[in-house]
Amino acid sequence: MADRLIYVAGNPDGYPLEYYDPGTECYQGVLPELLRCFAEESGWEVRYYEPGPEDHREDLARQQQVDLLSGCGTGEEFAHTEGELLAVLTAEEEGTSASYGFLCTEVAPEDLREELSSFLAEVSQETRTGLLLEATETVQPGTGTGLLPLTVGLGVLAALLLAVLAVGLLRSRHRRQQEREAGEVDALTGLGNLDALIRHLPAVVNDKNRALYHLIYFYVDLERLGRQAGQTGSQNFLRHMAVVLREFVGEQDLLARVSEGGFVLLRMAGGQESERLLLDAVLKRLRLGPDGEDAPYLAAGVAPLAREDRDLNELLFRAGQCARAAYAAGESWRLCTPQELSRLQEEQRLREDVCRGLERQEFLLYIQFYVSVKDLRIVGGEALCRWEHPEKGFLTPDRFIPLLEREGLIETLDYAILEKVCTFLEELARGGVRDFMVSCNFSRKTFSSEDFLTRCGEILSRHAFPREMLVAELTESSLFRDQGQARKNAQALKDLGLRIALDDFGEGFTSFYDLLEYPVDGVKLDKSLVDNIGRPKGEAILKAMMQVGRDLGLTVLAEGVETDEQVRALREMGCDMIQGYRFFHPVPDWDARRQLLEREAGV
């Protein structure tokens, strides 16, 4: 192919026709793009001669180093050139006409001139068809006005836009062809994949226009989609997404499916308000499935690009994070503002922390004893997690549980704590302590998963202690929302010999009668109910709840008890157990074990 190699001297300063981009250390713009297309179509290998910020065209022409000079205008003269200017753009302005394009040098191969000019004719043909006229309206005014090294008027600008768009059209045609050739097409949707996006990005987005772009990441919750729509339904939905998104892709934009559940639209954005409306419209369309059904399986994160945002992975990560955060919050899309980003970064750091913390056993087991109302004797304790963070210090669950839940790490923590609880109970049992129970919290995610039973079973099988010493604390949402699996899991726990307590009772809307459907042994009345003691109406409700609970044979525990007045009232109402700072604060597991073993030994 060496004889099909040509060298080009570029114009570093002819934005947007041709200019030097220090980021990529290449020439960018309409002309380099055209040459790339030309190379692909013709088989010429085209190389720019030492791209840089200085204009060396005259020198290179004189030294006969190059075959082509690029970014030349009418009237510009260079040494050793041959023939007319091969014009890419001609603009009429106030009676004079100016053209811009390429000049062949005397050393250029013979066929080059002919092939390049017929290629350029094809571009202008497409321009003339008017195919692109419509699209000019969507182009940002100011994409390059005034930067062309001439005083340009509107006529020139319009022509320039046409040229830019013509390249866009050619480019997208080439892009599709290249993607097919390189296996960069997603088989399901026909969109380009991540490799395609990586390859085409530099040709579309550059230092000069980057700030005009938004990267929109569409995150799809594949797990939920699969569960609700099945495999075929999921595939139809993903195809439908591709169809809808394609409608919103302009010539200056890129669309790709970058992962199983991630679509990316890199879009030259309009004004703030119009983008907002557009996003609302796109998401509304997407959130209606192929048959117009409700399909709330996705959300988008929108990252406006800054001039220095050159790292695609970083952008994908950011926008993906925003999309997930939006999805978790039930929003249809979220803008990655600097505040949002620093919040996400903080979470990312915390996430890395969590993984390290889990590995290095930084999560500790604390036990908060609860007492029997009858004689105020310790009858059990709740397992509560604490995080001994190497830099941030001692963290309580409100600082990390919501994050773990969002990030899908809560199961890991729940099972890690269960393991510690089992070790704790085994040691107690070995020390002769039997009349004590530990209640262990399980998040909804953990409890409603299919492998819950297997994983619990594995952990339990490693530890010997009477199973009735272990209580599973579940919240209403874990027990009643995902009914099928949760019901199975609850029954399986009972079959293993565990007891089940319903946590935070009174916070939600479950009635005692709903409880009868489930194998629940006890309820923990939420602190908010206990706080009502002393207020006649609130107290009446509490009393009524306690009565029904007792009638149904459930053990009733009151949480968050802080005062003697509360203890007195609860005793009168017939409450069975009390947990609260009035008696005990949570203590480390070794301390709780010491206290219990000492009590057993009669110390």
Ligand code: C2E
């Ligand atoms: P929870 O299950 O409702 O646990 C009771 C919370 O109330 C604990 O907060 C406890 O320290 C606090 N508390 C106890 N008595 C009093 C009192 O008299 N006054 C006041 N103001 N508060 C009292 P903690 O330890 O911060 O735990 C918060 C929540 O974090 C727990 O609420 C539980 O839902 C969750 N959690 C803790 N450990 C784990 C765990 O290992 N796994 C899971 N999934 N969740 C956990």
Ligand code: CA
């Ligand atoms: Ca609890």
Ligand code: CA
């Ligand atoms: Ca609780």
